[in-house]
Amino acid sequence: MKAITGALAAWKGFWFAPASVRPICLFRILFGFFLTVNLLGHYLPYYRLFFSVDAVYPTAPLFFFKYGKNQVFDLLLLLPPDDSFRLGFIYLGVAASIFMAIGLFTRVSTIVAFACLLTLNNHFPLMLNAGDNYARLCLLFLCFAPTDRAFSLDNLLFRKEKPEQLFEPWSQRLIQIQFAFIFFINWIYKVCGDIWTDGSAVYYATRLTEFYRLPMPVFLDSAFGCKLATWSTLWIEFLLFTLIWPKRTRNYVVVTGVLFQLGLDWCFNLGMFEYFFVATYLLFADPATIDSILARVSRKRAPEAVANE
Amino acid sequence: MAALQNLPDSKCAAALAVKPVVLLFGLTQRWNLFAPEIRTMNQYSMCLITFRDGSQRLYEWPRIELLSVFDRFTYLKVRRFVSEYWANPFDNRSKLWPYGAPFMVAASFDPDNPPATITNIFRGQKVPPFDQFTRRANMPRGYVLDATMRFPVNRSSMSTVMPDEKSWQGYFPDVTP
Numbered sequence: 262m263k264a265i266t267g268a269l270a271a272w273k274g275f276w277f278a279p280a281s282v283r284p285i286c287l288f289r290i291l292f293g294f295f296l297t298v299n300l301l302g303h304y305l306p307y308y309r310l311f312f313s314v315d316a317v318y319p320t321a322p323l324f325f326f327k328y329g330k331n332q333v334f335d336l337l338l339l340l341p342p343d344d345s346f347r348l349g350f351i352y353l354g355v356a357a358s359i360f361m362a363i364g365l366f367t368r369v370s371t372i373v374a375f376a377c378l379l380t381l382n383n384h385f386p387l388m389l390n391a392g393d394n395y396a397r398l399c400l401l402f403l404c405f406a407p408t409d410r411a412f413s414l415d416n417l418l419f420r421k422e423k424p425e426q427l428f429e430p431w432s433q434r435l436i437q438i439q440f441a442f443i444f445f446i447n448w449i450y451k452v453c454g455d456i457w458t459d460g461s462a463v464y465y466a467t468r469l470t471e472f473y474r475l476p477m478p479v480f481l482d483s484a485f486g487c488k489l490a491t492w493s494t495l496w497i498e499f500l501l502f503t504l505i506w507p508k509r510t511r512n513y514v515v516v517t518g519v520l521f522q523l524g525l526d527w528c529f530n531l532g533m534f535e536y537f538f539v540a541t542y543l544l545f546a547d548p549a550t551i552d553s554i555l556a557r558v559s560r561k562r563a564p565e566a567v568a569n570e
Numbered sequence: 571m572a573a574l575q576n577l578p579d580s581k582c583a584a585a586l587a588v589k590p591v592v593l594l595f596g597l598t599q600r601w602n603l604f605a606p607e608i609r610t611m612n613q614y615s616m617c618l619i620t621f622r623d624g625s626q627r628l629y630e631w632p633r634i635e636l637l638s639v640f641d642r643f644t645y646l647k648v649r650r651f652v653s654e655y656w657a658n659p660f661d662n663r664s665k666l667w668p669y670g671a672p673f674m675v676a677a678s679f680d681p682d683n684p685p686a687t688i689t690n691i692f693r694g695q696k697v698p699p700f701d702q703f704t705r706r707a708n709m710p711r712g713y714v715l716d717a718t719m720r721f722p723v724n725r726s727s728m729s730t731v732m733p734d735e736k737s738w739q740g741y742f743p744d745v746t747p
Contacts, residue, residue, distance in 0.1 A: 306644045311651075317673045318666055326665055331593045379596040387655045388647040391603055397596050446601040454606030461700035465608045468697040468709060470635040471653055474642060477706060484703045530634065532646040534603075 276434055279427035281548035286364075286411040288436075289371075289403060291540040293362025296374065296396060299533040300355045304381060308351055311385040312337065313344045320384070327386055336380040353377055361403075364413020371408065375400040392534030395443065399436055399537065406432040433544055440541045441502040448498045457495060460488030467528060474530040481528070497521045505545055512550070515542045613694040614713070615657045619678050620687045627678055631656070657690035659717040671721045685723050692717040 310317050324333070340346040354377030360370035378397050382389055409415040410424040451457040456465060464487040467477055480486035501518050504510040519542055526535040543551075592598055617629040631652045634642055656670060671688040678685060693713035698704040 302644050303647050307648050310648060315673070315676060317651075317656075318669050322666060322669050328593055331590045333593050334596065382596055383593075385651075388651045390650055391601055394596075394598055394600070398599070401595070401597075443601045447603065447605055450602045450605035454608075456608060456700075457605065459700075462604065462608055464700050464703065465610050465697055466604050468612075468704070468706065469609065470612045470633070470709075471649055473635045475639065482705045482707075484700070487700075487703075530642050530646060530649075531603075532643065 276431045277429045280430040280433070282407060282410045282426055282428050283412075283548050283551050284544050284546055285403075285406050285428075285430070285433045286408050286413065287551065288540055288543045289364070289367070289406075289408040290362050290412060291543060292396075292399060292403070292537065293358050293360075293374075295533050295536045295540060296378070296400070297355055297358040297362060298536075299396065300351060300358060300378075303532055305351055305355070308348060309344070311388055312347050312351070312381065314342050314347070316385065318385075318387070323385070323387070333383045334376075334379050335383045336376065337384050350377065351381070354381065361408075364409055364415050365418075367409035367413055367415050368404070371400065371403050375404055390531070390534060391443075392532060392537055395439070396533070396537050398439055399541070402432045402435045402439070436541060437544055440538070440544075441505065444498045444501040448495065448502065451495055451498070457491060460491045463487045463490040463494065472529040472531070475527050477528060494521075508547070511545055512547070515545050518542055610697045610699075611694045611715070612697065612709075612713070613653060613658070613692065615652050616691040616693070617657075617674050618689040618691060619674055619685050620689065621678075621680070621683045622686045623683050625683070629674065629677075657692045657717070657719060659692055659719075667719060668721055671723070675723055687720050687722050689718055689720040692719075 304312075309315075320338070337347055337350060340350065354374060357370045357374035357377060360366055361374050375397070378393075378400060382393055382397055407424075407428050410426065410428070416424065451462070454462070456462040463481065464484070466472065467481050467487070478486075481490060497517060500514050501521075505514045505518070519539055522535040522538050525531065614633050615631050617631075619627045619629065621627070631648070632641070632645060634645065634649055637645060655666070657667065667690065671690075674688050675685045694715035694717075695710055695713045696715070698710070704710075
């Protein structure tokens with residue numbers, strides 16, 4: 262009975278014990294910036310192909326084959342059938358992302374950004390990769406977090422007193438669990454694949470021309486280097502859903518994870534995929550560490566930080 | 571919900587039951603980048619527009635390896651769409667192909683000489699197997715595998731139907747034409 266009570270208390274503490282708002286507010290800034298780059302860099306340049314009235318595939322058959330008779334959230338269908346409205350809708354998403362990043366009308370801008378991204382993703386789902394799905398889910402969870410309480414223009418412009426710096430972090434925990442779950446599933450898929458266990462996966466991945474980006478590190482042009490990179494990937498992904506949780510190992514895993522994602526971004530043309538993950542590592546950071554870094558940057562004394570756990 | 575979506579094929583009753591909610595709120599989750607298997611073929615697509623007088627115009631979707639670093643970044647979504655869906659004979663969304671052809675018709679429409687057929691051309695080249703390790707600089711440059719799908723254009727509506735002709739040349743061991 263005592264064990265059950267302890268487990269319930271730990272469960273409740275994990276989701277609802279007060280935690281600092283600073284990590285999730287910093288995450289909001291970085292995530293908002295990456296989302297803006299995503300919309301400007303990936304969605305806007307080819308909007309005619311995917312989102313215009315005369316897009317490459319008409320909406321009706323695309324929806325029929327993709328969604329069947331299910332309903333989907335798509336605000337573009339409510340707009341007049343004119344490309345200027347659709348272009349304006351993408352700019353609305355860009356503006357909401359910028360507002361979210363700078364913390365202006367934060368809650369509303371986060372919800373608008375989510376609605377825009379969900380609409381664009383649903384409207385032409387054939388262009389999406391896992392990074393889009395992850396960004397959309399993060400935005401959904403951010404809608405429920407008080408991300409305006411720190412590092413926001415809302416604080417500067419509309420509040421006379423500093424708001425409460427603690428919150429019930431269940432929305433932050435959802436993003437963290439989502440993050441760990443992705444690596445867990447990816448790891449399961451990978452260990453089930455022959456090319457991952459025999460060490461040849463990185464060889465094939467780095468030979469696909471459509472993912473070419475920057476010059477490949479020299480060691481990936483050797484069989485040994487490819488095997489080493491393949492098995493290292495399996496180990497690192499294993500760490501990212503296991504040892505990222507204990508406080509003692511977390512910082513090491515976070516640094517390893519950031520270097521891993523940036524390495525992937527160097528080697529593969531995956532857009533903002535890796536950057537959304539890089540931003541997420543902020544949510545695992547200890548608020549005291551964040552405060553000391555910020556203090557060092559602003560050359561001020563670090564305020565007393567609130568322990569995350 | 572996430573776990574259900576990642577079950578093999580996600581065809582279980584529970585996965586189907588939550589599907590409407592997943593679709594409505596965009597909760598789709600499939601996390602399998604480069605796993606469990608990786609495609610082992612480089613590929614690209616072209617579109618050949620044949621006009622009524624017999625003249626032809628070739629449209630080639632940009633190839634990532636020939637673009638600048640900046641263009642590779644902005645072209646990401648188009649790359650995804652083209653390599654996975656447009657005229658890809660390995661894809662199971664072939665029913666959508668005829669709906670893409672009118673986009674090409676519209677881009678090249680001349681009332682005096684309208685397009686007569688649209689032919690999607692898919693080209694591929696297998697990556698040499700790992701036991702024949704090949705450095706990137708020495709990768710085969712030619713595309714030796716071809717799949718073509720020819721769509722006749724309806725004269726009155728400028729629309730197309732399913733291909734009247736398909737052909738697979740080269741070596742496609744995984745495809746039954």
